Amino acid sequence: MNETLNFTLAVPDIAAWRAGNTGTEGVWQFDSGRPGRHVMISALVHGNELCGAWALKGLLEAGVRPQQGKLTLAFCNLAAFDRFDAKDHDASRFVDEDLNRQWSAERLQSGDTLERKRARALAPFVAQADWLLDIHSMHERAAPLLLTGMQARNLELARLLGNPEHIVIDAGHKDGVRMRDHGRFGDLCEDGSDNGTRSVLVECGFHGDEVSRTVAQDICARFLLTAQALDASAIARLLPGWLQADAQQQWALEVTGPVVASSQNFRFVEPYQGLEVIARAGSVIGWNDEQPVTTPYDDCVLVMPSTRQAKAGVTVVRFARRRPL
Secondary structure (H helix, E strand, O other): OOOOOOOOOOOOOOHHHOOOOOOOOOEEEEEOOOOOOEEEEEEOOOOOOHHHHHHHHHHHHOOOOOOOOEEEEEEOOHHHHHOOOHHHHHHHOOOOOOHHHEOOHHHHOOOOOHHHHHHHHHHHHHHHOOEEEEEEEEOOOOOOEEEOOOOHHHHHHHHHHOOOOEEEEOOOEOOEEOHHHOHHHHOOOOOOOOOOOEEEEEEEEEOOOOHHHHHHHHHHHHHHHHOOOOOHHHHHHHOOOOOOOOOOOOEEEEEEEEEEOOOOOOEEOOOOOOOOEEOOOOOEEEEEOOEEEEOOOOOEEEEOOOOOOOOOOOEEEEEEEEEEO
C-alpha cells in the first residue's frame, strides 16, 4: 500500500503570486462591481498537493476576473509548500497539524500551531464566500473524486458540473472539520431551504501525476462557468484547453462510515487503490492492530484507502454504497 510512487508533476513557481492583493499572504480577491456570487477557489491546503497551485497560477496568469460578483483565489498552506521535497512529499502535507481539520469554531478560537494561525487568517475569506471549490490530490494513484458533504444542494452542483465520474457523499472526518464544512457551508438546511451556499472538495488523483493538474484545471473552469463568474466565451478565450470531456456516467458514493486507525500499525490485506467493490459482506479488508476490519454489506465500495498518514484517530478508508447520480 505504501510503495514508492514516482512524482512527475513539477513544482509550480508561484513567487509572482505569493503576496496576494488583500493584505493576507497568498490570497487574491477580485470584485467585478456587479451583483453576483462571491466565488472562492482554494489550493495548497496541504503543501504537497501541487495540482491546485498550478490551477490558481494559471487563472492568475490568464488574468481571470469575474464578470459578475467576486472571485477569491487562495494559496493556503504556504509554509508547508515551502518544505516540499518530491522525494519525501508526505512530509510537506502540513507543518504542525492538518490545516483541513481546523475549521470548527473551537479550533479557530484556540491554539497557536502554524495551521491554526493560518486558518484564522483565511477564515474571513471563507466566511465571505457563497460558493467554494477546494482543490486537493491523493496519497495514492486513483480516479478523481468530488466530495459534496451531506447537503443536497452540493449534490445538485455535482450534477451540473458533469465531472468527475465519482461523487462522494460523506460527513467528513472524526479528527476535525474540513474547510468545505465550515460555517454556512456545513448547514444541512433540514427544513428544505437553500441558504445559497455551495461547497465541494475535489481530489484530483495522485499528488505527483501530471494528470492531476489537468483535472484541477477542468474542475476550475467548470466551477467558474456553473457559478456564472465567467461565461463560456470567456472560458474559451482565457482558459483554452482547460475543459475536458464530460463524464459518461456519474456515480454517487454514499459513505456509510469510516475506518479509523487505532495506531500507525493499520494494514490492508491487499494493495487497494480505491473504488474497489467488495462483493460480500464480512470480507476482511485489513487489520486494525490485531482486530480484523470487515465490509459491512455486499458490494461495498472502498473510498480513498491509504495508510500513508496512519496513526490513532486518522481515517484510513471509508465504506460506501454506489448508485447512479
